[in-house]
Amino acid sequence: xxxxxxxxxxxxxxxxxxxxxxxxxxxxxxxxxxxxxxxxxxxxxxxxxxxxxxxxxxxxxxxxxxxxxxxxxxxxxxxxxxxxxxxxxxxxxxxxxxxxxxxxxxxxxxx
Amino acid sequence: xxxxxxxxxxxxxxxxxxxxxxxxxxxxxxxxxxxxxxxxxxxxxxxxxxxxxxxxxxxxxxxxxxxxxxxxxxxxxxxxxxxxxxxxxxxxxxxxxxxxxxxxxxxxxxxxxxx
Numbered sequence: 001x002x003x004x005x006x007x008x009x010x011x012x013x014x015x016x017x018x019x020x021x022x023x024x025x026x027x028x029x030x031x032x033x034x035x036x037x038x039x040x041x042x043x044x045x046x047x048x049x050x051x052x053x054x055x056x057x058x059x060x061x062x063x064x065x066x067x068x069x070x071x072x073x074x075x076x077x078x079x080x081x082x083x084x085x086x087x088x089x090x091x092x093x094x095x096x097x098x099x100x101x102x103x104x105x106x107x108x109x110x111x
Numbered sequence: 112x113x114x115x116x117x118x119x120x121x122x123x124x125x126x127x128x129x130x131x132x133x134x135x136x137x138x139x140x141x142x143x144x145x146x147x148x149x150x151x152x153x154x155x156x157x158x159x160x161x162x163x164x165x166x167x168x169x170x171x172x173x174x175x176x177x178x179x180x181x182x183x184x185x186x187x188x189x190x191x192x193x194x195x196x197x198x199x200x201x202x203x204x205x206x207x208x209x210x211x212x213x214x215x216x217x218x219x220x221x222x223x224x225x226x
Contacts, residue, residue: 094213
């Protein structure tokens, strides 16, 4: 069965520093991978996806993610964090069923 | 496009009452999903529809929960009777499955409180 794991419940980073939110996946076929962000009292918002092609995927708000097949990872990155990036981030995978979401990682960017 | 529309945004009801949550998906999308989010259990998929047909309702917690999609532009999630443990934020999402797509777009959610 397909699954994703977000090993960190919480990530703290100083404003201006690079940030990484980790995600690993498990699927039986080729993965479709997604990142979403959830701000307080809002629905999940699509950030970016990997379907095929370049391993480095660029998305909204300056975020990018790197697909690594050998490590079965799809980590979310941003070169310079903003306080406004503080939110809950979800990784998701689709194999042959609807998206399966990770448990989420809370990112806190400190000024 | 207005995005996925959910109503009401907030619902407070007493235990035993019937609750109906409503969703209007993005026009042209062919898949619709209902999720529940709580602090304890995180984000849970309750049921999803493809072309208005329920495909998988294994996430529906009990027979008290039911969902319908009478047409491509409207879906309901009903809880009858409601219980305090049903308190959560309920999200509706839609997607256009196929052709390399599959990302889901979420509505703002309905915050349900059952007292």
